[in-house]
Amino acid sequence: DGGARPVEMAIAPVPWGAGVIFGAFLRDISERRRSDEVRARLLEKVLTAQEEERCRIARDLHDGIGQSLTTLLVGLSAMGQAPDLDAARGWAEELGRVASGAMDDVRRISRGLRPSVLDDLGLVAALERCARDFERAHRVAVEFRAGGAGSCRLPRAVETTLYRIVQEAMTNVGKHARAGAVRVEVAWAAACVVATVEDDGVGFDREAVSGAGGSGSGLGLSGMEERAGLLGGSIAIESRPGGGTVVRARIPFEDRGHGEGDCDSARGAGPEDAGRGPA
Ligand SMILES: Nc1ncnc2c1ncn2[C@@H]1O[C@H](COP(=O)(O)OP(=O)(O)O)[C@@H](O)[C@H]1O
Ligand SMILES: [Mg+2]
Structure with missing residues (x-):
């Protein structure tokens, strides 16, 4: 139809009488080309999605666990300066809650990352x-x-x-x-x-x-x-x-x-x- 098409060509020797001739075989590979292109596009999109997932994880780490650790640090320092044991116990309780919240965050993030289940x-x-x-x-x-x-x-x-x-x-x-x-x-x-x-x-x-x-x-x-x-x-x-x-x-x-x-x-x-x- 006058259009161009990608082809694959193989040349092989073929016995012919006492000698040999070379035969050329052409195969239309436009279908394969197309599916290669679709595959490449899909892969690119998957990579983009991976990149976005990394951003999300970075955010989760920074906003969730980073925040909890900061709270823990500040709280521990306050606890070190508590005037008496009761006040220190109050801090310990509070900080325990923060730590267990951070553990929940870690569990949630790692479960999302790798469904080990x-x-x-x-x-x-x-x-x-x-x-x-x-x-x-x-x-x-x-x-x-x-x-x-x-x-x-x-x-x-x-x-x-x-x-x-x-x-x-x-x-x-x-x-x-x-x-x-x-x-x-x-x-x-x-x-x-x-x-x-x-x-x-x-x-x-x-x-x-x-x-x-x-x-x-x-x-x-x-x-x-x-x-x-x-x-x-x-x-x-x-x-x-x-x-x-x-x-x-x-x-x-x-x-x-x-x-x-x-x-x-x-x-x-x-x-x-x-x-x-x-x-
Ligand atoms: N189960 C659903 N019920 C109602 N709307 C939905 C549902 N799933 C998807 N949508 C609609 O399709 C849109 C595109 O979904 P998606 O591609 O997952 O993007 P996102 O969830 O980030 O908005 C959503 O914003 C929402 O409007
Ligand atoms: Mg969605």
């Missing part, structure tokens, strides 16, 4: 904890369900990606939805895992949010899409003003390298549950 307990337990934390923090009932072959371990990247996506979806529910009830569900079959976060809150107009060119909205929704996209998965969002929101993440995975038939045999009491019997 994933390594320890796996995706289902980690998500359930996420749901319970949300319930406590926002005083909203969260229904949690895990279905399908829920006892086999997924590839690490799939677990982390789903965990982060659900975390962001829940953060959005807490920040924007004003929901009365939330449902979190994770279910997987042999080659695909689906996580759903549903709320009955105020909902939003997806077009208006993405149409804003990102200026008004955060990186949350696009970050979810990028995370899923990097693993060949996708995010579907159903929402309309007044009608609540459903965020569904679908990630494909290969269960090769996870023990033969792991996912299928996990449908009953999986290998990891063998000693404990069905849950």
